Amino acid sequence: MRHGVARFVTGFLALPVALYLFYVVWPFVQAAGYSLTDWGGYSDRQQFVGLDNYVRLLSDELIRKAFWHNVFFLVTVPLFTIALALFLAFLLNVGGREDRAGIRGVFGSGLYKVIFFFPQVLSLVVIAVMWQQIYRTDGQGLINGLLIKIGLVDADNPIAFTNDPEPFLGVPAVLWWLLLIAVWSGAGFYMVLFSAAMQSIPKDVYEAAILDGAGRFHTFFRITLPLLRDTVSVAWVYLGFIALDMFALVYVMTPSQGGPNHASEIFASVINFNAFQKGQFGYACAIAVALAIFTILLAALQLRITRRERIEY
Amino acid sequence: MVVYPLLWVVMSALKTDSEVIREPLSLFPSSLQWDNFARAWTAGIDSFFLNTLLVLVGSVFLTMLLGSMAAYALARYEFPGNRLIYWMFLSGLTLPIYLAAVPLFKGVYNTGVVLPLLGPNKHVMLILVYVAWSLSFTVFFMHSFFRTLPTAIAEAGLVDGASHTRLFFSVMLPMAKPGLISIGIFNVLGQWNQWYLPTLLMQSVAGEPKNQVIAQGLIELSVNQGYKSDWSGLFAGVTMAMLPVLIVYIVFQRQVQSGLTAGVGK
Numbered sequence: 001m002r003h004g005v006a007r008f009v010t011g012f013l014a015l016p017v018a019l020y021l022f023y024v025v026w027p028f029v030q031a032a033g034y035s036l037t038d039w040g041g042y043s044d045r046q047q048f049v050g051l052d053n054y055v056r057l058l059s060d061e062l063i064r065k066a067f068w069h070n071v072f073f074l075v076t077v078p079l080f081t082i083a084l085a086l087f088l089a090f091l092l093n094v095g096g097r098e099d100r101a102g103i104r105g106v107f108g109s110g111l112y113k114v115i116f117f118f119p120q121v122l123s124l125v126v127i128a129v130m131w132q133q134i135y136r137t138d139g140q141g142l143i144n145g146l147l148i149k150i151g152l153v154d155a156d157n158p159i160a161f162t163n164d165p166e167p168f169l170g171v172p173a174v175l176w177w178l179l180l181i182a183v184w185s186g187a188g189f190y191m192v193l194f195s196a197a198m199q200s201i202p203k204d205v206y207e208a209a210i211l212d213g214a215g216r217f218h219t220f221f222r223i224t225l226p227l228l229r230d231t232v233s234v235a236w237v238y239l240g241f242i243a244l245d246m247f248a249l250v251y252v253m254t255p256s257q258g259g260p261n262h263a264s265e266i267f268a269s270v271i272n273f274n275a276f277q278k279g280q281f282g283y284a285c286a287i288a289v290a291l292a293i294f295t296i297l298l299a300a301l302q303l304r305i306t307r308r309e310r311i312e313y
Numbered sequence: 314m315v316v317y318p319l320l321w322v323v324m325s326a327l328k329t330d331s332e333v334i335r336e337p338l339s340l341f342p343s344s345l346q347w348d349n350f351a352r353a354w355t356a357g358i359d360s361f362f363l364n365t366l367l368v369l370v371g372s373v374f375l376t377m378l379l380g381s382m383a384a385y386a387l388a389r390y391e392f393p394g395n396r397l398i399y400w401m402f403l404s405g406l407t408l409p410i411y412l413a414a415v416p417l418f419k420g421v422y423n424t425g426v427v428l429p430l431l432g433p434n435k436h437v438m439l440i441l442v443y444v445a446w447s448l449s450f451t452v453f454f455m456h457s458f459f460r461t462l463p464t465a466i467a468e469a470g471l472v473d474g475a476s477h478t479r480l481f482f483s484v485m486l487p488m489a490k491p492g493l494i495s496i497g498i499f500n501v502l503g504q505w506n507q508w509y510l511p512t513l514l515m516q517s518v519a520g521e522p523k524n525q526v527i528a529q530g531l532i533e534l535s536v537n538q539g540y541k542s543d544w545s546g547l548f549a550g551v552t553m554a555m556l557p558v559l560i561v562y563i564v565f566q567r568q569v570q571s572g573l574t575a576g577v578g579k
Contacts, residue, residue, distance in 0.1 A: 008477040009386045016383040016448055017398060023445035024405050027413035027420060034416065114566055118319065121562040121569065123506030125528040126554050129535045130322050133548070142321055247411070248508060252532060268411045281415050288412035295409055 035286035040279045053286035062273075063287065066265040072171055073179065073246055073266070074298075078239035080183045082232060085190035088116065090220055092191070093198045113195060116188030124185075128252035131181050135161040135253075163255060165263035172263040178249050186242065190235050197231040198224060237302045244295060247272075267291045319555075326350070326548035353534075353549040360523070361530035362553075365505060367436050368526060372443035373500050377493060379444060380451030381459075385481055387452070388459035389467070399456070405449035414513055417442075421514055434517045434524050442514060443504050451496055458492035459485065498565050505558055508532075527554050 035053055039046035057063055092112055119127060134142040137158050147153035164173040201224070209219050225232075247268035254264045265273070267287065275284035326349055387399050418433075421442070425432015432438060462485065470480045486493070508528040517523045525533065534550050562569055 004477065005390060006392070009390050009392050011478070012382040012386040012481075013398065016379040016452070017401075019379070019441060019445040020402065020405070020448050022420070023417065023442050024413065024449075025401065027416035028408060030416035030420075031412050114563070117566075117569075118559065118562070121502050121506075121558045122555055123508060123528045123558070125506070125508045125531055126551055129531055129547070129551050130318060132535060133322070133325075133544075134318055142318065244409070268409070271411050271414075275415055285412070285415060288409070288414075291409055292412050296407060299407060 031285045032289055034282050035289045037282045039282040046282065049282070053283050054290070056283065057286055057290060062262060062265060062270055063267075065262060066267050066270045069171075069175060069264065069266050070244060072175060073182070073243040074240060076179050077182050077186070077243035077246075078236045080179065081186045081190055081239055082235055084183060084187045085194055085235075086225070086228075086232070088112075088187065088191045089194035089198055090224060093195055113192055116191055118188065119185040120189040122185070124248040125252065127181065127185050128249055132253060135177065137161060137163060163260055165260045174254060174260070174264045178246060178253060178264065181249055181253070182242070182246065186239065190239075193235060194228060194231060197228050201227050237299065240298060240302055241295070244268075244291075244298075267294075322548055322555075323552050326545060326552040328545055328548075349545040349549040350553065353546045353553065356546060356550070357525075357530055357534055358527075358550050358553055361525055361527040364436070364524050365526040368439050368443065369501065369504055371436070371440040372447070372504055373497060375440065375444045376447045376451055376500050376504075377497055380448055380496070381455045381486065381489065381493065382481070383448070384452045384455035385459050385485060388456045389464075399452075402449050402452045405446075406453065410446070410509060414509075418513055434515050436524060439511060439514060439524075439526075442510055443507065446510065447500055447504065451500065454496050455489070455492060458489055462488055494565075495568050495571070498561065498568055501561060502558060502569070 034046075036048060036050060037046040038049045038052070136142075136144065137160055138144070141161075143161075144153060144158040148158065153159060161174070161177045164177070166173050168176055205223060205227075206219065209223055214222065245268070246266055250264055250266055250269050251272070254260070268291070271284045271287050271291070274280045274287065327347070328349075383398075383402070387395055421431070421433055421438055425435070425438070429435070430437045431441070466484060466488070467480060470484050471477075475483070506528060507526070511526045511529045512532075515524055515526065515529065531550060531554055535547055
């Protein structure tokens with residue numbers, strides 16, 4: 001009997017573990033090893049250089065730039081996505097205001113939930129190619145075309161979108177345009193998430209508030225938001241990971257994958273640039289290890305900050 | 314806000330090129346140009362679809378099979394190293410894929426020298442890589458699912474003389490069906506939309522046929538169609554890439570939403 005169990009467990013685990021070790025774990029271990037060498041990636045020549053790559057990383061101008069861009073996304077992506085998602089979820093669930101049936105959302109909220117979720121199931125690439133067309137700079141794109149038609153934008157001087165390195169509020173404009181896409185594609189998912197949480201808030205809480213004469217504004221900030229704190233903090237952590245992973249958008253949407261003139265570099269695109277364009281695999285691996293450490297630290301930090309006691313109804 | 318850009322893409326796919334250029338904003342084409350779809354289809358979308366489908370059938374099936382086998386063994390049997398293997402699978406959820414990119418490419422390249430079927434630009438290789446990278450998530454979820462199943466039925470089965478393997482396939486797996494469906498849909502969507510891994514691993518050497526998948530091919534199409542100014546063809550391509558996931562999503566809408574939100578809510 002015991003023998004049978006051992007054979008069974010081994011049989012069931014052998015293949016998945018082998019695959020996982022070979023295609024996931026081993027590359028990670030190797031990457032950590034390469035980060036200590038000066039391997040170029042194409043030759044077999046590699047020399048152990050110790051922590052040289054990491055020292056170099058600290059004074060790399062491009063990395064510093066990428067770091068601040070990552071921080072920018074880290075702050076803005078969760079902030080704007082959650083704000084928009086909360087606003088929409090509130091409208092759909094309690095914004096319809098009271099009538100005899102009690103609290104409910106605006107008309108047709110079920111349909112809106114399905115539609116707003118669409119971008120979540122679309123691939124980032126489909127979204128990126130679609131937004132390339134929306135962001136076209138020659139008056140045929142959706143936004144420029146619209147603005148030229150109503151006379152807000154000069155037809156000879158359309159908005160440059162992701163080609164625009166000029167700073168806006170201290171951050172290159174291209175980053176703001178990428179942010180808009182990220183928020184657009186993420187808000188629907190978090191709206192559905194918040195909706196689910198809002199629906200678990202007992203109705204009598206709202207009814208009591210309305211009896212006391214609370215308006216929409218007060219209902220939202222005094223009741224809905226505090227009761228949703230748990231869900232919002234989980235969403236914050238997840239959006240933090242998404243914000244670190246803006247690579248696909250940068251790769252597809254910006255000139256020379258991180259341009260114009262390195263204005264939209266983030267960690268991942270710097271790794272890509274160093275490994276595949278400059279042929280410095282060792283150095284790229286060091287950046288990647290730094291990114292991994294940064295991610296794990298951040299996750300630990302976020303989990304610490306957001307851990308609070310639960311509210312029970 | 315969400316619908317207008319999507320609708321705009323679909324409608325532009327039905328316009329003539331001159332309409333796309335002269336009247337980029339109008340939602341209603343003067344006449345429906347279905348041949349845009351035919352053009353985009355033959356411009357490469359057909360092979361992208363075929364490749365994606367080939368890979369997806371194999372990878373989703375294997376991911377679900379191997380993932381639930383591993384999760385089941387880890388969830389229901391005590392043995393030395395159980396926690397270690399579980400944590401090893403779990404750690405894959407936090408590490409950034411870019412870190413592994415360079416060694417992964419090298420590993421696949423070296424394997425291909427010995428076993429051509431597992432080298433770059435091969436379907437079998439991509440299937441195995443997808444499976445490996447989807448295991449973390451699948452094991453994590455199926456693990457918690459198998460934990461909730463009652464033990465009494467399993468014990469009854471063993472008393473009746475069923476082997477552990479038989480018990481898994483004819484009793485436990487059918488009982489876990491709701492979980493399998495949620496995670497299965499999630500894997501279908503995730504792997505259909507996969508872009509970074511194929512871009513890295515499905516690079517063809519000169520003379521080899523290109524085995525690009527849909528997301529990867531679409532980027533190339535967007536570059537090429539741009540040169541040819543075939544905008545309506547590009548829009549048609551994007552529309553065709555959107556349709557399958559939208560259909561899957563609308564059909565399984567409830568499972569997708571509850572599955573994904575359960576993933577975040579834990």
